[in-house]
Amino acid sequence: MTYKTISVRKISPVIGAVISGIDMSRDLDDQQFQDVHNALMENLVIFFRDQTMSIEQHKAFGRRFGPLHIHPNAPQEIADHPEILVIKADEKSRHVAGEEWHSDVTSDPEPPMGSILHLDTVPPDGGGDTMFANMYVAFEKLSPMVQRDLEQMTAFHDSAKAHGYRLKATDRANMTLPRAEHPIVRTHPVTGRKALFVNRAFTTHIPQLKRHESDALLGMLYNHIETPEFMCRFNWQANSVAFWDNRCAQHRAIFDYHPHRRHGLRVTVAGDKPFYRS
Numbered sequence: 328m329t330y331k332t333i334s335v336r337k338i339s340p341v342i343g344a345v346i347s348g349i350d351m352s353r354d355l356d357d358q359q360f361q362d363v364h365n366a367l368m369e370n371l372v373i374f375f376r377d378q379t380m381s382i383e384q385h386k387a388f389g390r391r392f393g394p395l396h397i398h399p400n401a402p403q404e405i406a407d408h409p410e411i412l413v414i415k416a417d418e419k420s421r422h423v424a425g426e427e428w429h430s431d432v433t434s435d436p437e438p439p440m441g442s443i444l445h446l447d448t449v450p451p452d453g454g455g456d457t458m459f460a461n462m463y464v465a466f467e468k469l470s471p472m473v474q475r476d477l478e479q480m481t482a483f484h485d486s487a488k489a490h491g492y493r494l495k496a497t498d499r500a501n502m503t504l505p506r507a508e509h510p511i512v513r514t515h516p517v518t519g520r521k522a523l524f525v526n527r528a529f530t531t532h533i534p535q536l537k538r539h540e541s542d543a544l545l546g547m548l549y550n551h552i553e554t555p556e557f558m559c560r561f562n563w564q565a566n567s568v569a570f571w572d573n574r575c576a577q578h579r580a581i582f583d584y585h586p587h588r589r590h591g592l593r594v595t596v597a598g599d600k601p602f603y604r605s
Contacts, residue, residue, distance in 0.1 A: 331358055382408055428553060445566070458579045465523045
């Protein structure tokens with residue numbers, strides 16, 4: 328793919344690229360938008376370095392790709408900005424969000440299209456990387472017989488599994504714990520490619536199977552998704568940004584930097600209802 332306004336440097340053969348030539352604090356013109364969008368479709372996750380932007384600029388960049396998603400149950404820590412998710416860890420943290428492989432909020436009936444994370448503070452001695460995995464390739468590497476079986480199945484995704492720690496939270500009057508049924512093999516609405524769409528954090532069971540069969544099949548798929556050859560690993564620097572496509576990529580945060588601080592903000596772009604098309 329050729330680009331007119333940006334430079335694209337892949338960081339792995341299967342997923343991930345670093346983008347240069349864009350100032351995310353400024354509005355994208357039509358050609359810049361198309362180039363960034365195409366780079367995301369080609370690479371599934373794209374990274375930007377040395378970006379400084381306000382909350383409003385961050386939201387404006389996200390809105391260029393669609394309406395912003397509001398997390399159903401996360402704390403809303405910045406007044407008048409419910410679309411902003413604060414990502415943080417410090418010396419008091421024992422766990423961080425995203426330590427399991429997942430795609431964001433797949434328990435929503437219409438899960439997010441993509442997420443845009445901007446880190447302003449990173450650990451001083453390294454650590455805090457994020458790993459990303461290509462769900463197109465994960466599906467394509469399964470045997471044809473398994474592919475055909477999976478194409479006929481759905482799975483339930485439950486926010487209570489991923490966000491159980493929020494069950495008794497009282498900081499939000501409008502908090503919900505959504506649950507939804509989605510195809511196990513999802514057709515990407517832009518590229519038309521097929522991707523695996525189950526994950527450890529949210530997926531609970533396959534209704535077409537008995538429970539022990541469902542557990543065994545999902546366990547196999549989770550292990551398969553974690554194949555290193557499907558992945559890239561992003562090393563954060565202060566004022567870096569990652570923009571990933573939740574429809575075809577999973578990610579996992581690595582919490583290896585305690586007691587140091589890591590802090591940033593995320594906006595998430597709303598998506599559509601997953602579907603399978605042969």
